[in-house]
Each structure stands twice: as C-alpha cells, then as structure tokens.
Amino acid sequence: MGTEEKVSTEAEERSEVRERFPFAGELELPDELEGWEEMYPEYFQFELSEDRAEYERDRFWFWDKKDTTEPLMPWDMTISAQAWQIAMAQNTSRVFAIPPSMSVDIRVVAGYAYFSGIKVEDEELLKERSQIFKERSEYYYDNYDALYNGVWLPAVKDIGTEIRSLEVPDQLPEYVPGAVITEGKGQSDQTVDVIRSYNRLTELALEGWQRHFEFLYLAYLAYMQFTETSRQLFPDISDDAIGKMVSAVEADVFRPDQELNRLAEKALELGGDVPEILTSDRTPEEKIETLRNDEQGREFMDLFDEVKDPWFYMTYGDGFHSYKGSWIEDLEAPFDHLESKIDRLESGEELGRDFDKLQAERDEVVDEYRRYLGPDEREEFDHAYETCMTVYEYAENHQFWIENWLHTIIFGKMREFGQFLVNHDLLDDPEDVFLFNRFEVAELLEEACESWALGKGAFVSSRWKDRAADRREVFEAAKEWDPSPALGEPPEEVTDPLMQMLWGITTEKVNNWLNIESETGDETVLEGFGSSSGQVEGRARVVENSENIDDLEEGEILVAPLTNPAWAPVFPRAEGAVTDDGGITSHAAIVCREYGLPAVTGTGHATSLIETGDKVRLDGETGEVEILEKAA
C-alpha cells in the first residue's frame, strides 16, 4: 500500500468518526478485557442477536459517566444497573407515565453503562399517559411531606434495619444443633438461613431501589417546570439564577459535613487532650482507642457514636462501587476532615455554611424577581416555585439515603457472605464475592452448602477461586480502559430535558465529543455549564477519584470527572470546581452554589486536558474554563 493511499484512508476514517460514534460491535477492546461478557447478565449486552443489533444501531447511546465513571463490579451491577433499570424504567413508564418518556434502555460494556432514551411519539398514547400522569403526580405533589417523611423515610430505614438483622454465619457448624432432633425441626436451619438471607438481601436491595425513584422524577420535573415558568416570565434568565433561587435547601446530604463540624466544635469545647489526639499522626483506630481511655475523650466519643449512624454511612465514590468502601468502614476520611476542621477552628475560621445568610440571600433574589412581575404572573411564579421547593430536597436526599446509607449496609452484608465463602474455602478474599453477579453468588452459596452437606473432607472446587483471579485481572484492565463517550449516530438535537439536567448531555456536548475523538487536543479553552457564578483563577488539582480527594489543598481549583456527597467536606478548601460531566443540578453544581464557589460543570474532558498545577481561570457566568499556564 502506497503512503498516499494510506493517508487518504486515515483521513476518511477520521471524517467518519466526526459524523458518528462507533457502533458497539465496532469497539476495539484491549485483549486483557477478553471474557468480560461472562461477568454481567446477558440482557445487558450489546448485539446479542441480529435483530437486537439492528435495534441498537438505530439508537444513540451515551456512556453514563455519572454513575459508571469507573466500571461496576459484577455484583455491584445487581443493585445499581439491575435494580436501577427496573425501578427507573417502571417509574417513568408504568408508575407516573411521564408522557413523552419510556425511560432509558441500558447496556453494559466491560462494566461501563450506556443509556439510550426511549421516546413516546404515538399521539393517542401520549394523551392516555398525560391523564394518568396528571392524576398521579398531582397526588404526590400535594402530599409530598406526608409521603416522604411519613412513609418513604421510615420505609427506607426499615429496609436498612432488616438487612442488618439478616443472619450470616461465619461458617456452618460441624454438626447441626441437637434442637433439630429435640424440637423435631426436621431441617438444618443453617443452610436454609444462608440461602434465605441472601435471597432476602437481594429482594431488599431491589426494594430499596424501587424507593430510590419514587420521588426522583417528580423532583426533577418540578425543577423543570420552575425553570420553564421562569424562562417564560424572564426570557433571558440564566440557569445559574434559577439555581440560586433553589439553593440553601436543608438537605440530609449536607448533614455528614454538618455533623463533622459539630464534632470539631465539640472537640475544642471539651479541650484537654481531645484536639491534640484528633490532630495527631495516629491512625483513626488508635485515635478512637486513646479517646476512649480519656475522660473528655469519652464524651467526645459519645457524640461520635451518636452521629456515626447514619451520618458516616458515606461511600467513598458515588455509592455504586463496593470496592471503594465507606467512611464507617474506613474512618480515614472523616478523621482527616476532623483534623482540618479543628485546624481551621483554631485559626479562628468559622466552619460550614452560614445557612441563615444563604437563605436570606436566596429569598432576596426570589423577591427581586417577583417584584418585576404583574399580579397574575407573580401567582404563576409563586406556584411553580413553591412546588419546586417542596420536593427539591429529594434530588439530594435520595443520594444520601439510598446510594450512601443503604448501599453501605448492603455492601457490608455482602462482605459477611464473602467471609462465609472464604471460610468454606470457595474464595480467597471476602471482597472477591463482588466479582460474581447476583445469580452467580446464589450458586456459590449453594455450592458451599452442598459441599458442607457432604461432610468433612468433601471435594471443594477451586474453580471459583480461579475464576475470581481471572476476573480480577479483567476488572483491573476495565478500569484502565477509556470507553467511547457514546455509541452510534448522534441525534440532530438532544431535546430530553432530564438528560440535560442530570447527565449534562446537550447537542453541543455530543458534537464536542465527536471533535475530541478526531482532534489532538491542544485546546486551552473548555466550555461547560456556568453552574455557579463567580470568576476565579488558580492552580488546578485534578482528582480522578475519591481516594485522592484529600490531596486537594487550600485555594486550589478542584478538577474532577464528577463529584459526590462524600466530597462535600473538602469543598470549603477549594476556590472553585470544574467537572467533566453533570449539568446544572449535578452534585458539584448544587454544592458549589451552597458554598458560594464558582463552578463549571459538564466540560466533557477537563480531567484529560488539565493537569494538577496548571494555572486555570474559570468563569461560572459563561461556563468557560481557560488553561492560562501549564504546570512546569
């Protein structure tokens, strides 16, 4: 092949890339990823059959970077994608019948999720769904408080409590207890209990995820109608202004940070050795032990024990990744936060948000907008605003209660099963249990019971251990892999408001991805959503994942793929935030507005263009991020 010919082929390939993304079947996965398919349920796989491939190639799929920035382990897929898909889809399609949407279809590639929205276009069906939506959503809006505080929250807490109470033995006993005989039980409870507990756990996980979506769309739709009403009344209103009007919401997601503030204040109030112990070089476990042996320390620990459940049930990461762990299991983060909070208090700083002030500022802005309206318009505005404010807290609260609190409990219980399997010599490491999907774990447990039943010296297969080792390698390779931001042909226009608000997917952004796919990336200016106003210049700190969040130093600009609730305590250190993904209701946007920091979200690829130490300028008004100077 002549050079010339080769060049033209490359150019053609490039120009093709500009028009569309690869189809799933065209993806070239690294060799190390071979075998990933067997880890995930079949129905999540692309191009299973010819008719399915045809259907999938007709659609546009975007990588759900919000929830699978990193691949999901097979078991984690159980409570996220699996439980999630059913709950999300049926909420839009069969519970609330949101007229134009039948939710999103999900596929998985090497642990990364891809979504594709399904629109309803049949006029008759739209009409039918409008009627149902109207009746049902209206009921929820009118009774939100009673339904949320009276039913939802207790129900979610009950699910967590029941999961905790599920019995998982360390190991099955040598011989079953005599009561099997004396009480005429006729069965070995132990094996039945293990299987029952596991089945119940997966049921409860599914149930929790049903709850997850109960108010979620209602919250976003209320936000959307407020946005639309505001746009009608004030044609040029900015997203940022709308964001400001819905800020200062007293959501549970801010509680962990508030509780840490309370603990830091308590430490100083108690005095004695307490602040010193907390700011020492000791490990969290050593600190706790020392504190429990100290008079004031014990008082501190009383408060600590009181608040740790639920408020330290914060997962490292976004809540979907078991391997990231949580505060309560690894106290490194809360103790690091405590240390820096005590330092700040000692140097005379105030902690936390001045909530009253934030609310006063917000109310002032709302009042000012209202002042520009006539009486009818004002009534319309007030109605939309009140609805939004009634349910909006849910947009953040569900993240705390489901993704953090409940998931931590679920993952914790799964580790008990993992230990059980290690003790029965089927696995080497309790964490390996997450390398198997929901159905496989049921098999594993049955096999454990089966070989136990056969008695001492029975054959125990090593194939699960071997498979775990193989999968571990595949999974590590999946983490290194960089998936395509989307698959298939992009729509001319991305119109789905939820896609824009939640995932930050816009027509512009999709086109931007196409260009990045085809260009070298020498650009110095990135465009995203101006999600929290203000301009700032400073050194960047790129934080790819939660383990490194504590590297963020005072005065730096946080650059991250996305942020999540566990990061909230470090935000006060930052001067501003830039994210790859997420729209104006993403976590980073909401938290930055609460802390009064400028933010640009959904830039697409800030973390790949910006390096730690680069000098950047971000403009929360225009949504522009500029790299002023590369790090030496």
Place this chain on the structure above:
Amino acid sequence: MTEPTYTLHFEAEECHKDNVELVGGKNASLGELMDAGESVQVPPGFAVTTDFYEAFLEEEDLTDFITDRLADVDYSDDNAVAAASDDIRDHIENAQFPSFLEAALEDAWEQLQADDPSDDLQVAVRSSATAEDLPDASFAGQQDTYLNVRDFEEVKERTKMCMASLFTARAITYREEHGFDHDEVLISVGIQKMVEARTSGVMFTVNPANGDRSKVRIESNWGLGEAVVSGTVTPDSFLVDKPVYKIVDRDIKEKNIMTAPTDAGTEEIPVDDDRRDVPSLTADEIVELTDIAKMVERHYSAPQDIEWAIEENGDDKRFYVLQSRPETTWNKEKEAKSDEQQSKPSSGSQSTADRILDCL
C-alpha cells in the same frame, strides 16, 4: 410671597421633580437622582433658577423690552422673526447681571470650586427648560451645552447665552404657533462639573428586546456618551440579570469612533487602534452599573433609560449618572398586555401537573 431662590445646588432638598418651574426639568431630575441611593452619584453642580432669570430680566428692564419688541413682529415673515431674535438675544447677552445676582452666582460657583478636589474645576453650562410639554427638538435652547467652562467670567457669559437661547427664532415661532405667552416662559440653567468619561453610555432597566424586567441592557463606548446616545456608533452591549448580576449576553463591538470634549462642545474622534476591540467595561464595572440601574429604577418605581459615565483618574474611579427618564416602550406594551390578559382565564389556576405537561 416667599423669598426668591437664585441658585440651588443639586443636592438641595428643593431640587426635585416637583419643582420644575424653579429649576427646569433637567436640573430637577439631577436633584432627584441624588436621592436615588448611595451609589448613584450625579456630577455636582447647581441650578441658576427661574427666580434668578426673572429677577435679571426685571432689574435690567429686559422684560418690557422683550414684550415690546415681540409685539411689533410680523410672524409670517421669517426675516422679521430672525431680526427680533437677534435683537433680543443681543440685549440679554450684553446686559450685566445686577450685583446681588452676580454675588449669588459667584457664591454658588465658589462653593462648587471649593468642593472639587482637583483644583481645576471644569463645568458644563446648559439650559434646563421648565416647559415640559415642548418637544425637545423644536424647543431650541434646551440642547445648548457649553463644555469645559473654567472661570467665573465665562460662567456668567455662558449662563446668559443659555438664557438668551430661549429667544431663538424657532423658539419664538413655536410659542407663537402654540399660543404660549412669551413672558410666561422661563428658563433655568445648570452649572455642572464636567465628567471626563473614560467610558460612558446608556442603560435600560428592562431588556428592550423582549420586555424582561429582570434584566438591564448596558451599552457602552469609550469617551463621552453622545456617540452612543445619538446612535453614530454601535456600542458594546451587555445584558445582565439584575437579581444575581449574571451577564447573560455580551457583545463586544469594534469601536472606531468616540466622542471627545472640545471648548465649543464635542467632536467625534477615532479610537486608538489598541482599544477598538477591547471591552469598554470590566465585569466589576458592569456589576456596579447594574446596582446603579436598580437603585434608579427603584427610586422611580418604573423602568428607566439612564445615561451614565465612568471617570477614572489613576486609582480613583467614579460612576456618574447623567440623566434618567422613564423607559416608555415596554411600559405601554405591558399595560396593553395586561388588558389583553384580563379577558383570558388566569393561568394561575393551572395545576402543577398541567404546567409540567405543558413543558414536556
């Protein structure tokens, strides 16, 4: 009868919108703006009142002279009107202010000088008409502006010229045609510190494009505001959300021409090459102007059309409001719209679900 007031500083309580017959419309509005809020600064100055004008004419026997001179004119003869105008204006301009009026004027002038930190006070002298129902363009004299005036002799001369401008040929004809009595029409003069504007322009406290009242549209150019006001240049333009100060739209133009002051008035000069493409306002200045717009609008309880200027000397930066009038287009539109809406059922009765369905 109350004591006559010959001069009145803008910040004086009496210099406000209900006292137009004493200080004229322009001076009254400047006085009014002084009360609009802390950050609304008006260039300092004072009004030479209609009491002053009347006393001047009376003491110098000009009242009778004017009445007599105009009584003989054949208004159908343009030359005759012009001759009468020249005659009257010469008389006014050549007369001397009686000593008590000159003393009052000098007092006011010295006070203005004393309050000026620069030691080189330069003022604009302009007439401030009292008859508001006279259309701007036809009421000659109202636009008379003398810039860069720096000594008392010149202040006196220019003040007299403003007063004389009440008797231009066009003004005389206009009054004749509309049945105004010449001796009942009065004039006030404003003596105001010159603003050496680095940047100036106008702002509307409503988006003129769509009537969105939560916005302010700021238009700006280098130098004095006349090029912007008259529309001879396309200025930089910024649309700002008033409650949150967010700039939702900005349009930076190539600015080739700006207005600069001369002794006789103003002239248009080319903008230096290196400033043509540069925004004529910084983000902070836009925020400050938005604040000013809000205060003025709130003071008048109606959308306003505001002229402003920024003066910058080293670190000293001052924002001045030069004028404000009601923004009429959208006020009328809004009234029309609300009439229309009254015949329709109120949208306020729509349910949340209905609203959501509307936007899905």
